[in-house]
Amino acid sequence: MLVKEKVNQAKGILKEFGVDCWLTFVRESGITPDPSLAFLAASDVTWHSAFIITASGETRAIVGQYDKQTIADLGAYDEVVAYVQSIKEPFLSYLKQLNPGKIAVNFSKGSEIADGLTHGMYLILRDLLAEIGMQDQLISSEKIVSALRQRKTAAELERMKGAIRFTEKVFDEVAGFIKPGRSEKEIAAFMINLMKQAGLVSAWDVNMCPAVFTGPDTAGAHYGPTDRKVEMGHVLNMDFGVKYQDYCSDMQRTFYILQDGETEAPPEVKKGFETILNSIESARKALKPGVQGHEVDAVARNIIVNAGYEEFPHGLGHQVGRFAHDGTALLGPRWEKYANKPFEKIEEGMVFTIEPRLTVPGRGVVTIEEMVVVTKSGAEYLSHPQTELILI
Structure with missing residues (x-):
C-alpha cells in the first residue's frame, strides 16, 4: 500500500x-x-x-x-x-x-x-x-x-517511530550492561543480540552499527567497536539505529562512568553535556519550513564554539528515511563537499537528525543525536530527547 x-x-x-x-x-x-x-x-x-x-x-x-x-x-x-x-x-x-x-x-x-x-x-x-x-x-x-x-506521509512516520522506539529500548537495556572492564565490542554484541531477537536489522553497516566509543582518543565516528575497555571517569557514547518495516532510526546517547566516590559527573563533563543540550534545542527551535539548512547549522555550531569548544567537523544533521542518511536537504555548513544541500529550503514532513558534538579533554566525546520532524510551523521531536547524562 x-x-x-x-x-x-x-x-x-x-x-x-x-x-x-x-x-x-x-x-x-x-x-x-x-x-x-x-x-x-x-x-x-x-x-x-x-x-x-x-x-x-x-x-x-x-x-x-x-x-x-x-x-x-x-x-x-x-x-x-x-x-x-x-x-x-x-x-x-x-x-x-x-x-x-x-x-x-x-x-x-x-x-x-x-x-x-x-x-x-x-x-x-x-x-x-x-x-x-x-x-x-x-x-x-x-x-x-x-x-x-523528504515529504514523509503519515504511514512513513509511523514506521520511523517504530524504529525509534526500539532504538530507545535498546539504549535503556544496554545501560544495565555497561560497566568498567567491558569492551566496546562486548557492548555492541549485546545490542546486536537484542536487535536480532526482535527480527530487525541495523540501519547501516552492522560492523559500525552500533558504533561504541569509550574514553578519549577514540575515532569518534564512522568506526566499528574495538577491544578498548570501559574505564571509570570516562565518557562513553554510542551511535545506533535499526530498520523497521524498511524505515530507519539513527540516534546517539552519551553515558558517564562514575569513579569511586562520585555521585555525579565532574563539572567539565556536565558543562559539555549542557552545551550539547542547548545546541540541540536551539537548533530545533530554529528549524522550520522555508529556512535553509546552513542557517540551522550555524545556530548550533555557534553555541558550541562560543562555549569554548572546537567546532564539530561535520554537518549538524541529515535526513532519515529508508536510509539512515536520506534526502537532499542538509542541516550543514556551507562547505564545498556538501554542494547545494545546505542551501535547500526546509519543508514540512522532512525528518532530520540533530547531532552536535564536542570533546572533553581526558574524558571523551559528548554527543547526542535526536530525531525531529518538520511541521507547518517548526519541528517536533520524534525521539524522546536525552536530557540528563546516563550515569553508570
Whole structure:
C-alpha cells in the first residue's frame, strides 16, 4: 500500500514542478539498485524496466514478462505492460503517445539519492529515445526525487517511530550492561543480540552499527567497536539505529562512568553535556519550513564554539528515511563537499537528525543525536530527547 501512496504523491509533485514525465529506468536492480525504485516497486526487477509517472496522473510500468504480476499486484499503476524479447516497442510507443516536453530521469551531480540511473542505462536510454527524436529531452529528476523522499506521509512516520522506539529500548537495556572492564565490542554484541531477537536489522553497516566509543582518543565516528575497555571517569557514547518495516532510526546517547566516590559527573563533563543540550534545542527551535539548512547549522555550531569548544567537523544533521542518511536537504555548513544541500529550503514532513558534538579533554566525546520532524510551523521531536547524562 505504501508504494501506491508514494506513486500518487509523485503525481502531485510532477504537477507542482511543471514536469511532464518522470521515468525510472532500471535493470537487475538487485545488483545495481536505484534508490527511487523502493517507492515504485516493492521488489527488485530483472530485465530492462521503465516506471513512468506523468503530471496528468497517468502511470505505467513496462517490465519483463516474469516481473509483471508482482508489479501489477501493487495496484499502483494504471497499466503494467510485459514484454518478452525487447522493451523497445512498448516503451517507445507509449512515449510517442505521451509526447512529453521534458523527461525527468534519475541522474544528479549534487544528490546521491537522485543519481540511480547508471551510465550504461543512460546510454541505452539515449539510444532508444534517439529513434523517436526525444534524446535531448532528458532532465534531472533531483527535485522530484528529493520531494518524494523528504515529504514523509503519515504511514512513513509511523514506521520511523517504530524504529525509534526500539532504538530507545535498546539504549535503556544496554545501560544495565555497561560497566568498567567491558569492551566496546562486548557492548555492541549485546545490542546486536537484542536487535536480532526482535527480527530487525541495523540501519547501516552492522560492523559500525552500533558504533561504541569509550574514553578519549577514540575515532569518534564512522568506526566499528574495538577491544578498548570501559574505564571509570570516562565518557562513553554510542551511535545506533535499526530498520523497521524498511524505515530507519539513527540516534546517539552519551553515558558517564562514575569513579569511586562520585555521585555525579565532574563539572567539565556536565558543562559539555549542557552545551550539547542547548545546541540541540536551539537548533530545533530554529528549524522550520522555508529556512535553509546552513542557517540551522550555524545556530548550533555557534553555541558550541562560543562555549569554548572546537567546532564539530561535520554537518549538524541529515535526513532519515529508508536510509539512515536520506534526502537532499542538509542541516550543514556551507562547505564545498556538501554542494547545494545546505542551501535547500526546509519543508514540512522532512525528518532530520540533530547531532552536535564536542570533546572533553581526558574524558571523551559528548554527543547526542535526536530525531525531529518538520511541521507547518517548526519541528517536533520524534525521539524522546536525552536530557540528563546516563550515569553508570
